[in-house]
Amino acid sequence: MRIFVDAFGGDNAPLAAIQGAADAVAKFGHTVVLCGDEQAIRACAEENGVSMNGIEICHTADVLTMDDEPKSILKEHKNSSMGVGLQALAAGEGDAFVTAGSSGAVLMGATFIVKRIAGVSRPAFASVLPSDTKPFLLLDMGANAECRPEMLLQFARMGALYMSQVIKQGETVTVGLLNNGVEEHKGGELQQQAYQLLKESELNFIGNVEARQVPFGAADVVVADGFSGNVLLKTMEGTADMLLKNIKQVFKTNLLTIIGGLLVKPYLGSLKKKMSASAHGGAPILGVRKTVIKAHGNADRVAFMNAIRVAAEAAEADIPARIAAAMATKTEGEA
């Protein structure tokens, strides 16, 4: 697989991207093409002793920053490290694209450079998140603040394909609708109508799931409009960070708690690992013609490596083609 990676996206660019690329080459044998300033990339690699074996560079000097308008990816910054990567992908020069840069820009670029799959109303941001029992896929998590019921059905279909094929090795997955209660009549018009569409669909729909149950693994795929999906995702992150910060402070109270902390610390690692979202490679943009993965803005070396691994797996499983096939069948069948 040939994966394009934006070397200048995210808080830890370009080092984390270069290291993650090197690790992915060494571990999985993929070809990685780093997009960005060639001189800066080579200098950074050399300075940090990262091998550039198996890594190609697609040179461009421009960078799209977090302060740039998302739509600038189509014009002023079309030749940014993100822009050239997306163009190369669209032109068939690679199998997938990974960036930790601006979410708005990569969504805009994926939609208008890589382009939507026929039949898809709106591409969705999906994210594989940790839960108490198993990882789950949440979508949409912010691409579409306002949704129609049919969009939620499409999100469910795209999400179920991704989750089943990329994360669950072909297993059937459960789909739940995020709602403010489990009863069928709960929520607003959007949820009530989406409920009926999901219930009548071919999906393994288990009904409404409450936000309270989502961190416990209520469903393999949790479907929501982009606004409440975003609230769910960010609240999980914020609450976990806030609690862990406070627990760390408890460990620092006095000598006894410091000793207590030292005794427990080695075993907190496995919990931290279980709760880490980066193991699952970040957020795929589903509904566009090629695999595009958005890594977290604070992605480190491991997160980049995992994002590249998952991007290759999604491309290998040909998720975009499967989504296209599903959309074609469903649109016909339902028309």
Next chain:
Amino acid sequence: MRIFVDAFGGDNAPLAAIQGAADAVAKFGHTVVLCGDEQAIRACAEENGVSMNGIEICHTADVLTMDDEPKSILKEHKNSSMGVGLQALAAGEGDAFVTAGSSGAVLMGATFIVKRIAGVSRPAFASVLPSDTKPFLLLDMGANAECRPEMLLQFARMGALYMSQVIKQGETVTVGLLNNGVEEHKGGELQQQAYQLLKESELNFIGNVEARQVPFGAADVVVADGFSGNVLLKTMEGTADMLLKNIKQVFKTNLLTIIGGLLVKPYLGSLKKKMSASAHGGAPILGVRKTVIKAHGNADRVAFMNAIRVAAEAAEADIPARIAAAMATKTEGEA
């Protein structure tokens, strides 16, 4: 103050309600009227050695359960322990009403028995929640799944009054709008229009707040539609419960972690206290003519006592009359 309490609402009824009532009488000198089956209440009090001094009983045999339709509070179950309490409140026999029973039913009853304040479009469920730095008020947290921008402005005004007068002893409070980004143009139409209304209002509006920052205390009052407010609240609860469950398991790994846990445990209490929502007395229904407080379904003795305390404080501060005055001024001013 004379507070009516539904003795048969919640998972721990009637004992927790009776204990909480006795504690509130002893500690704050309020008169508490327990609504429910007199014989059952007296038997439960005697069996558990709870003093009934200063506690009156408003007898009724019927109970509205979690399985009953919310609207049954107006008809089949109008003589339930919840129904008679709300009727007594509406008739001016008391200053406030507290229940840990069905949210839907108490909202319905508050709206149609106690009745809306003139000028209020829709009453809102508010809740005082813990954050890293200070408690904050979230509303609406589920009464109105679908909202118009003007409703969010009303929620903000009602919430700011409650937070300032009941929780913050008259301090000015900050108001934030829950959104999927901090920029002014973020969110859907609802958030964009509500932003403008809030910006032009007399409130101390600090702009959009992201769900990520809410657990860190982003604003004193966080305004949201009932659907995303509910997602925020439930995700905070679910994520915290899930993490604490996992951390408890880490403490049980082996002898060293058990010892570590014992050393740390005494100091986790203060964190638990900080994170406890029950200290702030549960969820007021704002926008109705008298003070109605919904305690958490799993409210224990302490939670009931605090709910009664806060109900009395809100009644003392005459929050409903202040809201009525604010609505009258604003409606005139804006017409």
